[in-house]
Amino acid sequence: MASPAPAFSSLLPSSPPDRRSSDRRLIFAAALLRGLASGAISVLAAVYLAKRGFAEGAIGIVLSAGLAGQLAGNVYATYFAEAVGRRRSLVVLALLAAAGGITLAWADTLWAAALAAFCGMLSTQGSDRGGAQALEIAILPAVVDTRQRTRTFAWYNALQDAGGAVGALAAALPALLRDGLQVAEPRAYDATLFAYAAVLVVAAACYARLSRQSEPHDVHAPHPLGKHDLPPSMKREVRNFSLISMLDSVGGGFIGSALIAYYLYARFGINEGALALLFAAARVMTVFSHFAAAWLAGRIGLVNTMVFTHLPSSLLLLTLPIAPNFGVAAALFILREGLAEMDVPTRQSYLMAIVPPHERTWAAGLAQLSRSAGRMVAPAFAGAAMQAGALWLPLVCGASIKIVYDVLLWRAFRRIKPPEEA
Numbered sequence: 107m108a109s110p111a112p113a114f115s116s117l118l119p120s121s122p123p124d125r126r127s128s129d130r131r132l133i134f135a136a137a138l139l140r141g142l143a144s145g146a147i148s149v150l151a152a153v154y155l156a157k158r159g160f161a162e163g164a165i166g167i168v169l170s171a172g173l174a175g176q177l178a179g180n181v182y183a184t185y186f187a188e189a190v191g192r193r194r195s196l197v198v199l200a201l202l203a204a205a206g207g208i209t210l211a212w213a214d215t216l217w218a219a220a221l222a223a224f225c226g227m228l229s230t231q232g233s234d235r236g237g238a239q240a241l242e243i244a245i246l247p248a249v250v251d252t253r254q255r256t257r258t259f260a261w262y263n264a265l266q267d268a269g270g271a272v273g274a275l276a277a278a279l280p281a282l283l284r285d286g287l288q289v290a291e292p293r294a295y296d297a298t299l300f301a302y303a304a305v306l307v308v309a310a311a312c313y314a315r316l317s318r319q320s321e322p323h324d325v326h327a328p329h330p331l332g333k334h335d336l337p338p339s340m341k342r343e344v345r346n347f348s349l350i351s352m353l354d355s356v357g358g359g360f361i362g363s364a365l366i367a368y369y370l371y372a373r374f375g376i377n378e379g380a381l382a383l384l385f386a387a388a389r390v391m392t393v394f395s396h397f398a399a400a401w402l403a404g405r406i407g408l409v410n411t412m413v414f415t416h417l418p419s420s421l422l423l424l425t426l427p428i429a430p431n432f433g434v435a436a437a438l439f440i441l442r443e444g445l446a447e448m449d450v451p452t453r454q455s456y457l458m459a460i461v462p463p464h465e466r467t468w469a470a471g472l473a474q475l476s477r478s479a480g481r482m483v484a485p486a487f488a489g490a491a492m493q494a495g496a497l498w499l500p501l502v503c504g505a506s507i508k509i510v511y512d513v514l515l516w517r518a519f520r521r522i523k524p525p526e527e528a
Contacts, residue, residue, distance in 0.1 A: 125317035126249040130258065132312045133242050133249070134265050136196075139309040140238060141266040143302050144229040145273020147207070150280070151228060154210075154295050155219065164216045171220040172228025175206075176236040177478045179227045183237030184471025192241050192467065193316045199238045200310035203227055204303040211299040234266075235481075240474040244466035245320045247458040252526050255459065256408065259451035260400035264393045271389045322464040340461065344469050346518055347457060348476040354511040355480030360487070360504030361423065366439070369497050374432040384436050388443035399448035407527050408456040409519050412449040417512040419445035423505040427498035459524030 151172075155165045179199060187195035206226010213219040222228075227236050242262070250258045279301070283294035367381050403411040422442035429435035454470075461469045491499040 125319050129245070129249045129316050129320050132315055133245060134262060136200075136309040136312040137239075137242060137262055138265045138269040139305050139312070140200075140234045141269025142273040142276065143203070143207075143269075143305045143309075144234040145270035146276045146279075146298070147273075147302055148229055148270075149274050149277035150295070150298060154280075154299070157291065157295065160216065160219070164219075167216060168219045168223045169228070172223035172226070173478075173482055175224035175227040176229065177475070177482070178224070179237030180240060180471060180475040180478050181237075183240040184468060184475050187237070187241055187471070188322065188467045192245060192321055193313055196238055196241050196313035196316075197310045199227070199236070199241075200306050200313060203238075204306035204310070207299050207303040207306070211296045235474060235478065237471070237474070240471040241467060243454050243458065243470040243474075245316070247455075247466065248319060248322075248463060252459075255526075256403050256451060256455040257397075257400040259455045260396040263447070263451050263454075264396045267389060267393050267396075271386070271393075322467070343519075343522060344457070344461060344465075344472060348472045350511060350514050350518065351453070351473050352476035352480040353514070354508055355477040357420075357504045357507030357511060359481050360500040360507070365500055366426075369426070369501065370432065370435060370439075372497055374435065376432055380432075384439065388440055391440055391444040392447050395444050395446075395448050396451050399450075399452050402448070403452050403455070408452045408459070408524060409516065409522075411452045412456070413512050413516045415445045415448035417509065419443075419448075420505045420508040420512065423501055423508075426501055456519075456524055459526070460522060 151169065152165050155168055160168070183195065183199075190198075203226050206222050206224075206228060209222035210219060210226065210228070213222050229236065243259075246258055246262060247255050277298075279298045280291070280294040283289040283297060284291050289297070367385065370376060370384075371381060399411055399415065402415070406414070419442050422438055422445070425438050426435055429438055457469055457473060458466050487500075487503075491503075
């Protein structure tokens, strides 16, 4: 008698389709939307607060509160998001950011505005490097094949940077509403903040549609704070990687876009239009550099790509103080920007490759947390040096620190290979 197993099995529900490509598209869409929102608010925040009557000191407090909120978001992503769930945490972080934008439009006192900026993790750096990014970085390796991991991170960063560029252009919306539609200026700015919040709500909807594949598949229960199953040597490697990344972030704090723009403006006397064109060209170079990094990493390895593209970019930065005119300085700067962020997708891909899947959120969060803390250190020192007349000093300090970062990274990790290279 024939076995009934085949007939019986045909009645069973088929296995659910692979949702990896869908999850990848949702993460890409959310990253693009977050980049759009961050690009707009980073340009508008200080101007909006000034038009609301806030003094310069008060504006600084509000912007610092936003940085502190991003730091708190990274702490949450590092130590608590796994217990709550990645999808749920991403939705909550996006909705908090949206609520912060709406509350900022209604805040009429300094402390109300500072609280809105903190709870909303207000991004004023031109790109969102908060807890949501740490969780996205942890999810992406699970929804792609190993061979496509670095290229996926290249697309991820390119889309986020493209969103930031479009968001910077969207910062002209208040002026368009004011001059084109005769909307009162306060209402025009408020409408832009509500649009900012709406973009983040759409990002939250993208996160809500992620499948269960976005969660860790390991059987381990979520770890208590500070408890991990990693061998001591691997925990040490992740912490060393994060500390070295913090050093890179400190160097970056000396040479942020605003400080480089001010240096070029003060030294060569160029106008804002020329600066806008220069930084737009630099942003285009950055977007394409992510794909060049993925291509190069497939040939010389992730660590080699990180170091041997980043080191020349720091050396090029050292040439800016001796550039004889703006044309030369602009060419050197654009060339430098074409190399400066090739370490970003490779760094993310490398860290996710050397830790097991159930520890990726912790590793990505710790790296993000270290970089957030590093970014907060340098700008005040850089501003003080420029105010004292040493316009060139922040550039030299930032480039020198980044060179030390490259050397330390090479010494510490050149022998630790990701699986596809081992």
